[in-house]
Amino acid sequence: MIQDNAASVIGGAMIKMGKHRESSYSGLAAPAALGALRDAGITKDEVGAVFCGHAFGGMLTGQRIVKELGIGDVPVTNVDNACSGGATAVHLAVRAIEDGHCDIALVIGVDKLTQFGGGTLPLVQEDPEVQNGIVMPAVYAMRARRFLHERDATVEDLAAVSVKARRHGAANPYAQFQSEVTVEQVLDSRPIADPLTLMQCCPTGDGAAAVVLMSERERKRRGAQGMRAAASVLHSGQFEAGFRDMLRPEISYHSARDAYEAAGFGPEDLDVVELHDAFTIAELVYYEALGLCEPGESVGLLRDGRTAYGGDVVVNPSGGLLSKGHPVGASGVAQVVEALWHLTDRAGARQVENAQRALTHVTGGGIAGLDHGACTIHLFERTA
């Protein structure tokens, strides 16, 4: 029995991810927001609250976007949570509906990284690790180095993550990269932070995505279809001054544990996973954190094709961040849109057949003493 105040995603849209230097934040996000409303079959006047995730949009980004649609006089909340900003906005919308604050919420995720002219994500200079020269690729590169040291794994295994991602992305018209690559091409691309090469890092990009969430009572009344948020979990990292096992990021483990407990189903029930593959190593580490396999088994899972089409669960059918790029605040919402398309049989050439349940996962932010600053996990189930 689904509660009247349960939240479901009933509409979504995104723009093509890529380098859109000519677009403003509104220019990126307004088409996605309007697309989500139309997809949900609602009008602008029915939106009861807006949540906008972004990291670099500046003050009142959400208001700048929704005024273009004539949405006003409702609470608009802007959220920064680095790579989890968009998914945090989804989380807040789920909570707002569950807590009875509104029946229909619009969520927007947007960011424009080309404004920084390329290179690594700008980090906050107040952090001591940043002062010592840390960049995001280096965080993951050090994780990769330790992974190669502790596991029976090679750089070819890392490259295989990019090969799978780009193969999936080749079928996704919304991806920035729509071409396949080989292990050799990945390893021969220029070094970024050893052992990670350029093609093992998500490209700089701009993007926006939007979803409409609705209470169960309202959804039933309208007969709208979509996917129910069976779990919506947000965690922050725990500071640790000493040893930390970089192959077991506690923030993702804890978030996944709580999400499965809330949903009442587990990793073995998933058909689609969109996880945070900002760098190749991340996917291997997160297979284990999300319970898709036992700790130590992630390389075998990938090698055996169990996370690709025809396997146990399709991980990153969109091509992931490695194909789409990672416009920080947009990514978490874009994952939810991808999940919605699969759970409503609208994913086109990349449709995961008969997909019933999906997981989306974003985590990130580089802070000294933390795995990551934030992690958001959502579990979705096709509405009956």
Added chain:
Amino acid sequence: MTDQESVLQPVPDTAADDRPVVTENGGLRGGRCQSCGAGSFPRAYICPSCNSTEIHDAELPGEGSLYTWTTVHISPTFATPYTLGYIDLSDGLRLLAQVLAPQEQLRCDLPVRLATSDQSPTGWGFVPVEGATA
């Protein structure tokens, strides 16, 4: 709370210290909580373990092992390439620092020690302990 002495004032930073990182004895200039004994580097302003603000200067061990490392080829902070690593100090603290060693000598769990160096963009870093096996 209008008493002059109770008005909270900001501190320049919760981890600010302009003095050299390497002490005269080759140790690491950090802090130690007077309440629970937790070490910190850079010296913490508030102890994350017990929230005491009684944290005194302390010389932390300059020796440890290299948990992992990477050579960075793209950076807005320093000229590239440079090598970073996480060092687990012998007293249990972990810190990120520059690592100064030939590529062929780098490996996980390599014994390293703190050193001042003009080869490092920060002026200090960790070097392999002499005689450590590669």
